Amino acid sequence: MWDFKHISIIGLGLIGGSFALNLKKHGFPGKVTAVDLNPEAIEKGINLKVIDNGDTTGDVLKEADLIAIATPVGVYKNVLKTIREKINPEKNIIVTDLGSVKGNLVYMCEEELKNVARFVGGHPIAGTEKSGVENSIEDLFKGAKFILTPTENTDTEAKEKIKKLWHNLGSRVIEMDPYYHDKIFASVSHLPHVVAYSIVDAIDILSKQLNEDLFMFTGGGFRDFTRIAMSDPVMWRDICMENRENVLEAIKTFKDSLTHVEKLIEENDREGLKAFFETARKKRNKIS
Amino acid sequence: MWDFKHISIIGLGLIGGSFALNLKKHGFPGKVTAVDLNPEAIEKGINLKVIDNGDTTGDVLKEADLIAIATPVGVYKNVLKTIREKINPEKNIIVTDLGSVKGNLVYMCEEELKNVARFVGGHPIAGTEKSGVENSIEDLFKGAKFILTPTENTDTEAKEKIKKLWHNLGSRVIEMDPYYHDKIFASVSHLPHVVAYSIVDAIDILSKQLNEDLFMFTGGGFRDFTRIAMSDPVMWRDICMENRENVLEAIKTFKDSLTHVEKLIEENDREGLKAFFETARKKRNKIS
Numbered sequence: 001m002w003d004f005k006h007i008s009i010i011g012l013g014l015i016g017g018s019f020a021l022n023l024k025k026h027g028f029p030g031k032v033t034a035v036d037l038n039p040e041a042i043e044k045g046i047n048l049k050v051i052d053n054g055d056t057t058g059d060v061l062k063e064a065d066l067i068a069i070a071t072p073v074g075v076y077k078n079v080l081k082t083i084r085e086k087i088n089p090e091k092n093i094i095v096t097d098l099g100s101v102k103g104n105l106v107y108m109c110e111e112e113l114k115n116v117a118r119f120v121g122g123h124p125i126a127g128t129e130k131s132g133v134e135n136s137i138e139d140l141f142k143g144a145k146f147i148l149t150p151t152e153n154t155d156t157e158a159k160e161k162i163k164k165l166w167h168n169l170g171s172r173v174i175e176m177d178p179y180y181h182d183k184i185f186a187s188v189s190h191l192p193h194v195v196a197y198s199i200v201d202a203i204d205i206l207s208k209q210l211n212e213d214l215f216m217f218t219g220g221g222f223r224d225f226t227r228i229a230m231s232d233p234v235m236w237r238d239i240c241m242e243n244r245e246n247v248l249e250a251i252k253t254f255k256d257s258l259t260h261v262e263k264l265i266e267e268n269d270r271e272g273l274k275a276f277f278e279t280a281r282k283k284r285n286k287i288s
Numbered sequence: 289m290w291d292f293k294h295i296s297i298i299g300l301g302l303i304g305g306s307f308a309l310n311l312k313k314h315g316f317p318g319k320v321t322a323v324d325l326n327p328e329a330i331e332k333g334i335n336l337k338v339i340d341n342g343d344t345t346g347d348v349l350k351e352a353d354l355i356a357i358a359t360p361v362g363v364y365k366n367v368l369k370t371i372r373e374k375i376n377p378e379k380n381i382i383v384t385d386l387g388s389v390k391g392n393l394v395y396m397c398e399e400e401l402k403n404v405a406r407f408v409g410g411h412p413i414a415g416t417e418k419s420g421v422e423n424s425i426e427d428l429f430k431g432a433k434f435i436l437t438p439t440e441n442t443d444t445e446a447k448e449k450i451k452k453l454w455h456n457l458g459s460r461v462i463e464m465d466p467y468y469h470d471k472i473f474a475s476v477s478h479l480p481h482v483v484a485y486s487i488v489d490a491i492d493i494l495s496k497q498l499n500e501d502l503f504m505f506t507g508g509g510f511r512d513f514t515r516i517a518m519s520d521p522v523m524w525r526d527i528c529m530e531n532r533e534n535v536l537e538a539i540k541t542f543k544d545s546l547t548h549v550e551k552l553i554e555e556n557d558r559e560g561l562k563a564f565f566e567t568a569r570k571k572r573n574k575i576s
Contacts, residue, residue, distance in 0.1 A: 074558075125505065125507050126507065126508075127507070127509070128508070128509075129509070144507070145505070183498060184498070184500065184502060184505050185505070187490075187491050187494040187495075187502050188491060188502050188503070188505050188506045188507075188510055189505075189506075189507070189509070189510065191487070191490070191491075192487060192509065192510055192513045192514075193509075194546070194549055195483060195487060195513075195546070196513060196568075197549070197564065197565050197568040197569070198542065198545040198546045198548075198549055198568075199479065199480060199483060199542055199545070200568040200569075200571050200572050201545040201548075201564065201567070201568050201571075202475075202479070202538070202541045202542035202544070202545040203475050203476060203479075203571075204567075204568075204571050205541055205544075205545065206475040206538060206541055207475075209541075210471060210472070212472065214472060214475050214476050215476070215571065215574060215575050217413065217433070217472050217473070217476050217477075218476045218477075218575055219413050219414065219415070219432070219433075219476075219477070220414075220416070221415070221416075221417070221477070221480065221481075221515070221516045221519075222476055222477065222480055222575075223575065224512045224513070224515050224516070225480045225483075225484060225512070225513060225515070225516055226480075226572050227509070227512050227513070228509045228512070228513055229568050229569060229572040230569055230572050230573055231509075231569070233562050233565035233566040233569055234562060236565055237558060237561045237562040237565055240553050240561060241553065241556060241558060241561070244553055244554075244556075247553060248550060248553060248554065250490070250494060251546065251549075251550055251553075253490045253493055253494055253497075254486065254487055254490035254546075255543065255546060256490070256493075257486040257487070257489040257490040257493065258482070258483070258486045258539065258542075258543060260486075260489070261482055261485070261486055261489075261539075262536060262539055265528050265529065265532055265535060265536060265539075266532075266536065268529060268532075270362075270525060270529060273525045273528060273529070274521050274522060274525040276485065276489065277485050277521035277524055277525055278521040279489070279492075280484075280485040280486075280488040280489050280492075280517050281485070281488075281517060281518055281519070281521055283488050283489075283491075283492050283503065284488050284514050284517040284518050285518055286503060287503050287506055287510075287511065288511070288515075288518060
């Protein structure tokens with residue numbers, strides 16, 4: 001059932017913490033450790049029994065047979081350096097990640113770990129706007145998609161073991177080209193976050209123009225709509241920067257849609273605007 | 289406690305139905321009737337015990353001492369015509385509304401009902417993406433803001449009675465200039481709806497470009513984010529058209545915010561993008 005004896009997680013936030021927690025909840029009998037630059041995260045993780053042990057130096061990585069990177073994607077370079085320094089290349093262990101951008105990053109991980117470890121890229125489609133190991137969520141990955149992004153360089157055995165691991169946590173594993181992954185999630189995940197942060201910014205600007213705290217007049221719809229604007233700024237900054245081209249392309253398409261609506265309103269095209277809203281509603285209804 | 293004996297609601301959808309339901313739940317001892325062009329809505333309303341009686345012709349209005357308009361704002365002209373035809377001017381009854389746009393509409397209602405009834409404009413800040421009397425919600429208005437928009441023409445006694453009515457339903461009544469109301473809600477309510485519909489449109493376009501149903505890859509964040517895109521298209525078309533100038537102004541400000549983010553990403557301004565997301569997050573956190 002389990003191919004690993006010691007799984008070590010780098011980056012003990014909500015995703016890393018939830019991964020650790022769910023390994024334990026789903027019966028992983030081995031050791032779960034973590035590395036985080038913030039000693040408080042490690043302390044909390046141990047106290048909450050999310051991890052067995054951990055450190056800020058990366059020494060725990062020496063004993064791991066699986067390392068899972070769960071940091072913001074912007075610090076992968078440093079993380080890979082630490083991994084290279086700590087692990088024994090002869091053990092040929094597996095390294096995987098839980099990052100929201102794949103594409104070039106997967107190839108960079110492969111390159112940096114060449115002759116040192118076997119890398120398999122992955123992305124669990126789960127999370128919340130919350131951050132921190134203390135917000136780790138039981139069954140976060142159950143029923144959720146897990147995107148596995150093997151390349152022509154991926155070790156087949158390693159890939160199958162990672163697949164099995166996520167099956168064990170209840171995820172539905174989908175294999176996908178890393179670059180294709182980035183196109184898809186630029187649209188359905190990265191764009192919505194950019195838009196949510198931007199609309200909060202716009203309402204702040206409009207508040208200043210009116211000299212009125214407009215946020216006081218928001219209702220439940222607005223709260224749902226902007227919940228993702230409470231997500232971690234560093235994580236999302238890194239995602240936008242790493243997936244720059246696709247995110248910019250998605251923003252451009254969205255701006256065109258918005259310009260289309262603007263025109264319908266300007267031209268008082270009542271039938272056109274109704275049809276636009278109706279079509280969008282139908283598309284959205286399908287996933288409700 | 290209650291100043292009315294027979295309240296008649298025009299437009300028996302989610303808002304009109306919830307208003308009726310909550311009158312009863314909060315102990316209104318009088319009669320509650322409704323007028324709707326759709327006989328099924330009236331039938332459902334009676335069967336669900338949301339209203340006592342109703343019709344499609346407006347004849348029930350003859351007996352009402354309060355009429356509440358709860359239709360999309362685009363049909364107010366016709367609604368006011370029906371009211372004029374049905375009521376007895378000598379009774380000097382009160383007419384109010386629950387529409388999301390005030391401004392010119394309030395003055396139009398006053399003008400059309402001059403010498404016939406006393407109009408008081410209002411807007412309960414409550415609702416969901418659902419539609420229809422069958423989705424009426426108990427305590428929908430409890431704890432919610434109710435914006436009352438009196439003008440220099442408003443009858444003071446009528447205004448106080450409407451205020452008391454909404455207090456009875458648990459709402460917090462705020463008085464506001466009708467034009468000021470429209471500026472505020474263009475930003476915090478109308479803009480978010482336009483954006484939600486537009487992002488669904490954009491993802492549909494991106495789906496076609498990739499020849500992939502991108503909606504299949506959305507997660508919980510996206511569902512929350514686009515929930516309001518399931519709202520009634522006619523209602524929102526009417527709101528955007530009636531509040532055209534303010535909505536266009538809000539869209540323009542939002543597009544500027546989006547362009548700002550675009551530039552930060554293009555220029556790889558990591559600190560700038562982080563600061564932008566951080567500031568938005570802080571603003572949003574305040575209303576969570």
